[in-house]
Amino acid sequence: MRLFHKIFTIACLSSAALLPALAHADDVPPAVLAFLANIERQTHAKPHYDALTSDGSGNVTLKNLTLTKAGTGDDPGVTVKTAEVGFSGITEEAPSLFKVAKANFTNTSVEVSGKDVALSASIPNASAEGWYIRSVSATPTPKEELLSSGTFAQHIASGPVSITSAGQTVTIDNVESNWNGDPATGAGKFSLKINNVALPESTVTLLDQGGMLKQLGYTTLNLDLASDTDLTVNGDNLNYGFTVSLSGRNIGGLKFAGTVNDVPVSAYAEMMRAQSEGKPIDFDKLAPEFQNVVVNSASVRFDDASITKKILPLAAAMQGLDEKTLVASIPPTVQLTLIQLQNEALTKQAVDAVTRFLADPKSLAISANPPTPLKVSEFGMLDPSKPGDAVAKMGLSVTANE
Known part of the structure; x- marks a missing residue:
């Protein structure tokens, strides 16, 4: 572009x-x-x-x-x-x-x-x-x-x-x-x-x-x-x-x-x-x-118009699975991936959102809405050993079909 x-x-x-x-x-x-x-x-x-x-x-x-x-x-x-x-x-x-x-x-x-x-x-x-x-x-x-x-x-x-x-x-x-x-x-x-x-x-x-x-x-x-x-x-x-x-x-x-x-x-x-x-x-x-720029919000959203229903059977065939088995395996994989963020609420929200999306693909979005807007300099101060706190400060959320 x-x-x-x-x-x-x-x-x-x-x-x-x-x-x-x-x-x-x-x-x-x-x-x-x-x-x-x-x-x-x-x-x-x-x-x-x-x-x-x-x-x-x-x-x-x-x-x-x-x-x-x-x-x-x-x-x-x-x-x-x-x-x-x-x-x-x-x-x-x-x-x-x-x-x-x-x-x-x-x-x-x-x-x-x-x-x-x-x-x-x-x-x-x-x-x-x-x-x-x-x-x-x-x-x-x-x-x-x-x-x-x-x-x-x-x-x-x-x-x-x-x-x-x-x-x-x-x-x-x-x-x-x-x-x-x-x-x-x-x-x-x-x-x-x-x-x-x-x-x-x-x-x-x-x-x-x-x-x-x-x-x-x-x-x-x-x-x-x-x-x-x-x-x-x-x-x-x-x-x-x-x-x-x-x-x-x-x-x-x-x-x-x-x-x-x-x-x-x-x-x-x-x-x-x-x-x-x-x-x-x-x-x-x-x-x-x-460094003093203030971030109020950020988001990325995907709106489906047919591609998800086309990808799933093809991806399943490439892995030697049927589509139903592949779809059932995705939410647990998301859960295992996000557990390292040490934020149970976000993990559950993401798993629920992905499950809803796979059942009826319309939209999937990830958003950051900090409860208190963050300066760019503050992102560098987040403690990597406490990812759950970082998730809360950034106000991360995952939604589907909204």
């Missing part, structure tokens, strides 16, 4: 940053100049375009934009080309804060090549509405980094997306994101949906070397990805709630959720910068800043 996020962000929004590379500053609206500065600072790439027209009233059109970023080390090279970008309704909302009423991107192509990846992507049409762009100083503060690195647009959408790699083509029906918040602080609610990532049979066969998916009856895959984020600002810290889900149609879905408080703006800005550049987040580097 991180690679797709990189492609989509570059293709749909970075192309606007290519604008004034060959134009005089006086010919380009300040909002475009500001966006160019933000993207160039993040990508360290020089853009080019064939033509720029502006009516002087906040409407700009660009022809044949190209951004090329050479690969270095493990980072792949990226080339983005957009046939036309049209901006309309550019206004200045506040000092150094601009709004683009709508931006349209037509016929965007992306080429990514490096040691571990070689792929191309095509996005015929994409748009952004209510898009806020902030101008920052040459040495921006962490808050300025946060506001300039993020994409604060009320609505972003693309039509079909096609991604090809190693002779295989994966298609996406559409991508949509929404944001409702305060452009002055970045606080607000974000949502992202990537609808129907379709993997054809040839791609599934290539990925499924052991043939397990085929045995389960999944010769093609159709995946949906979604995320929701609620961000609030408290001085130099952020409070952050999120859910991220991946679901396979007629298979099942995984959902991860959590809420944390007191995330330093500087650390969050660094994470956003890494994501915008398509790089992994260096959590080791950020670890000292995270």
